[in-house]
Amino acid sequence: MEFKEKLLASHLAFEERIDFSDPVHQTRLESLKTFEEMGFPSRKDEAWKYTSLNAIVRQDYALFPKKESTIQLKKVKKYFLYEIDTYKVVFIDGVYSPFLSDTTHDGLDVCLMSAALSKAKYRKLIDTYFNKITNKDDSLTALNTSYTQEGAYVYIPKSVVAEKPIEIIHFSTGKEKALWLQPRNLIVIDQNAQVQILERHQSLKDHNIVTNSVTEIYAHQDTFVDYYKIQNDLNTASLIDNTYISQEKNSNVRVHTFSLGGKLIRNNLNFFLRGQYCHSTLKGVTLLEDQQHVDHYTLVDHASPNCESHQDYKGVFSEGSKGVFNGKIHVDQIAQKTNAFQQNNNILLDDKAMVNTKPQLEIFADDVKCSHGCTVGQLDEDALFYLRSRGIPKKEANALMTYAFANNVLESVELPILKKRINKLIAKKLGVNLGFDL
Amino acid sequence: MAYTEEELKKELETKEYEYGFYTDIDSETFPVGLNEEVVRRISQKKKEPEWMTQWRLKAFEAWKNMEEPEWANVQYSKPDYQAISYYSAPKKKDQYKTLDEVDPELLKTFDKLGISLDEQKKLAGVAVDIVMDSVSVATTFKDTLAEKGIIFCSISEAIQEYPDLVKKYIGTVIPIQDNYFAALNSAVFSDGSFCYIPKGVRCPMELSTYFRINQAGTGQFERTLVIADESSYVSYLEGCTAPSRDENQLHAAVVELVALDNAEIKYSTVQNWFPGDKNGKGGVYNFVTKRGICHRNSKISWTQVETGSAVTWKYPSCILKGDNSIGEFYSIALTNNYQQADTGTKMVHLGKNTKSTIISKGISAGKSQNSYRGLVQVHPRATNARNFSQCDSLLMGNQCGAHTFPYIEVKNKTAQIEHEATTSKIGEDQIFYCNQRGIDPEKAIALVVNGFSKEVLNKLPMEFAVEAQKLLEISLEGSVG
Known part of the structure; x- marks a missing residue:
């Protein structure tokens, strides 16, 4: 049975594990239909021209881990930013680990998607926000939506500054030989609030794991959101990360992505600038080796005037690694006085390494300043010589x-x-x- | 005279397409439709040898199994390929020996086009091959060129007189199954130009082809093949116009350039097909495949000024096969009213030390959409490849769009690729500055646009540059947003 068929068939089994009456079930079923119609993207889709999922979806994965696992804190301590000074939402093989986590409802909500879905007091928020800004034509997002069950739920109320950063960490233990995870995160930052969030996916043992994650972030008026994605996984782990960010007036959202390891990483990062005077920052460092593959697919949709966006992605590729950058800036007709900048620089260190880049501008307003720059090259020979002539070894x-x-x-x-x-x-x-x- | 902005806009909108006349020439036109029989008849009409007929049929076979591409950022109702006549020729008895024998109506057409053959013959020193409704009607300066051993004639003539050359090179740069429109062209092309520059010869004058669609309900499918043998040089110009019509006419040309070792080809186009009226009705669909192959140490340079056509789909490309070869692409694409252009280039680096430069200037006004789509590809064996791309867009008014889709694929670590793109509008301060100094807005815009396009205009041969500048001025004034 092909994996797609399995996903479709397993949905019945999935329904047995969840509460039917929760507010999103209808959405799940609709999304499943979308996925059934569209299937997995292939290289014929323009958005997936340089990244093939074939090798991944040809294999079989477990969808539900058989038993709950525990891991000792000391084994994973090194993956946390601080031991105590953060809120933590930790999942092991897709299952929430209360032992490692540190959630809160005190002043702000840092808890679980499953909790938010099942409790009546969150109903209104879920109705307002869940699956509202995702791309309905994206089959992988639809797939994730159809299996929505667990993930992080963060709500920062009006004028609250989250005093500690929030860490969202997914561990996979390797108890299943091959595992397909679909975490779903919802993050709502109400007016004038601030938050710092860190997201990380980490497998603890070599095993075949694919994470198809969807995160929705709503940044209301005058908010500040600082989001970091750390992708330094083992060479057997793949990640498809779909992030959708909606920004209201005067908000400032920054997303940094550090792609340092993994078998295949695809980052779909979408910004929708819905209010005036928004600031968006998208930055990334990609440092790859050894057949790794990273694909950054960004969209900044300037839908209102007077906004500013900055993109800066740097990539260094060695030993047969492959980098893709596809950055799209869309400026609506009404989005006058937009400043949108995009920069993508790449260094190739090896003959087998490869870079494909496609910085795209689509502009429908005339009073704008938009630019993109893109380079592929090497380290400056003269500068290297300068350093070496002063006694610094080549490697350093x-x-x-x-x-x-x-x-x-x-x-x-x-x-x-x-x-x-x-x-x-x-x-x-x-x-x-x-x-x-x- | 003081214009208000409104007046200027109005004048701009109602500005008629200057070349929109129709010439009443007796012409022979095939009934509409396309099938194997039509392909055979075209071939027969041209008295082509059997291999050519077979070649066409093969292309037709390939075309039947292909689908019209939809990836371009343009929207149009697809032409009905069975509703087009695939052959339309001005009726003629014999080959013209001198210009006097040419139909006077035809000569008038050329006068209106602003290319008095005689005058050009003497003053400009340009050898012109004129293709009207897909058939080459006049080639000037043939003798002067023949002295140097340069062959410059219509392609149907070349198929008969120089079959070896044609057979050797035709379809080598753009194979018949390359894409939908190239396959169609290969099957039904009715004429075009052929040019061969022998070894070591520097062509003493600019060679030029003028294309015109005249007859209603016809498509124009011409084919150009330029071969520059070792160490030769040629500069080639191409211009096009069409009458104003309500219907959409199809123009699907193929241009193949072959630059052998140490040769240089400069190919310039001023494309001014009828763009449709201000409501977007009518206009030419310009679906052109242009590609050149560079052998060792050779150079191909494309320069294009695109101001016409309702829909443009055009990517003049260079295959840099030989070591040390150079590809260049300079383009100005201007769209107004409801025009749509999806144009750019492909630079495929295969050889070592290959270099390419891309300068593209897009200007969109009215309700038009202007896209740059380019590919720079560096293959694993192309060490020390170098590319510089620059795509600038200028937007006038807030109802138009400018888009950039650059594809960069690098598989060699020694490659150095740079790409930059900017989008902006004409600054109000720039206009104000000019106004202060007594330059009216109309002139001021022309000035700014000219400055914006200078890098490309400079690459055009003199006589084309003048025409191109005029063309830009016609379509652009009064568009300060």
Whole structure:
């Protein structure tokens, strides 16, 4: 049986595990129909021209892990940002782990999707927000929607500043040989509130895992949202990340994506700027090796005037790794005075590495400033020579240059401890000790 | 004279297409429809050898199994390929020996087109091959060129007189099954130009083809093949016009360029097909396949000024096969009213040390949509490939759109690729500055647009540059948003 058929057939089994009466069940069924009609995207779809899911969907995956797993804190401690100073929503093989998590309802809600779906007091919020900004024509999002059950639910009320960052972490233990996970997150930030969120997917053992995740973020007026995605998984793990962000007037949303490892990563990052004077920042560092594949697919939809968006994606590719960047800026006719910038720089270190990039502009308003720039090249020979002539070995010189190349993105990371962590990760990837901490 | 913006807009909208006349020439037209028989008859009409007929039939076979592409960012009602006549020729008795024998009506047409053959012959030193309704009607300067060994004639003549050359190169750059329109063209092309520059010869003058669709209900399918043998040089110009009609006419041409070792080809186009009226009615569908192949140390340079056509679908490309070869693409695409253009280039780097440059300027006004779609591809063996692309768009008014779809695919670590694109409008301060100095808005816009397009205009041969500038001015004034 093909995996698509299995997904369709297993939905009945899935229905037995959930509460039928919850507010989203109708949406689930509609989405399942969409997925049934569309199936998995193929390379014939323009959006998937450079990334093939064939190898992934040809295999078979378990959809529901057989038993609940526990992991010892000390084994996974290193994946947390802080031990205590964050709110944590932790899932193990897709199942919530109360032991590792640290949720709250005190002043703000950091809890579970399943809880939000089942409790009457959340009903109104779910009705207002659930599945409202997703792309209804995206089959993978539809697939996720049809299996909506678990994930993180975050609600920051009016004028509340979340005092601790929120970590959303998915561990997979490898108890199932092959596992397909579909977490669904909903994040609502009410007027004038602020929050920092960190998302991470981590497998603890080599095994075949695919995560098809959907996150919806609603940033209301005057909000500030700082979102970090850390993708440094094992070479057997694949991630399809669909993030939809809706911004109201005067909000500021920043998303940083660090793609440092994984078999195949696809980031669908969508921004919808619905109010005036919004600021959006999309930044990413991609550092790949060894047949890894990362595809950044971004959309910034300027639907109102006077907004500003900045995109900056840096990629370094070695040893047969493959990078794709597809950035789309859409400026509506009414979105006058839009400033939209996009930058994508790539360095190829190996003959087998490959970069495909397609920065797209679609502009329907005349009083705008839009630009995109894109380069593919190498590290500057002269600069390397300069460093080496001053006694810095080749490897370190390369590392320094690569680090400098990515620094633009790192600079704007506002969590000092995270910045330090990522610096270390990058140094480790490059196989050197940079000799300085930032 | 002081214009208000409103007046300017009005004048702009109602500005008639200058070349929209129709010439009443006795012509022979096939009944509409396309089938194997029609393909055979075209071939027969042209007195073609059997291999050519077979080649056409093969293309027709391929075409039947293909689907019209839909990926371009344009919307139009697809032409009914069975409602087009695939052959329309001005009736003629014999080959014209001199210009005097040419139908006087035809000569008047050329006068209106602004290309008095005689005058051009003397003053501009341009050899012109004129293709009207797909049939080549006049080729000038043949003798002068023959002295140098340059062959410049209609393609049907070439098929008969130089079958070896044609057979060797036709369809090598654009295979018959390349795409839907190229296959269609290969099956039914009725004429076009052929040019061969022998080894080491530098063509002393600009070669030029002028295309015109005259007859109603016909499609124009011409085929151009330019071969520059080793160490030769040629500069080739192409221009086109069509009468104003309510219906959409189809133009599906194929242009193949072959630059052998150390050769250089410069191919310039001023495309001014009828763009449709201000309500978007009528206009030419311009679905053209143009591609050149560069052998060692050779260079192909495409320059295009696109101002006409209701729908444009055109990607002049360079296959940089030989080491050290160079491909260039300079383009101005201007759309107004309801025009739609999806145009750009492909640079395929196969050889070592290959270089390519892309400069594309898009100007959209009225309710038009203007897209740049380009591909830069560096293959694994193309070490030290270098590309620079720049796509700038200028928007006038808030009902038009400008889009950029660059594809960059790099499979070699030594490649250096740069791409940049910007979108902006004509600054009000720029206009104000000019106004202050007594330059009226109309002139000011022309000035800014000219400045915006300068990089490309500079690449055009002199006589074309003048025409192109005029064309830009006609369509653009008074569009400050």
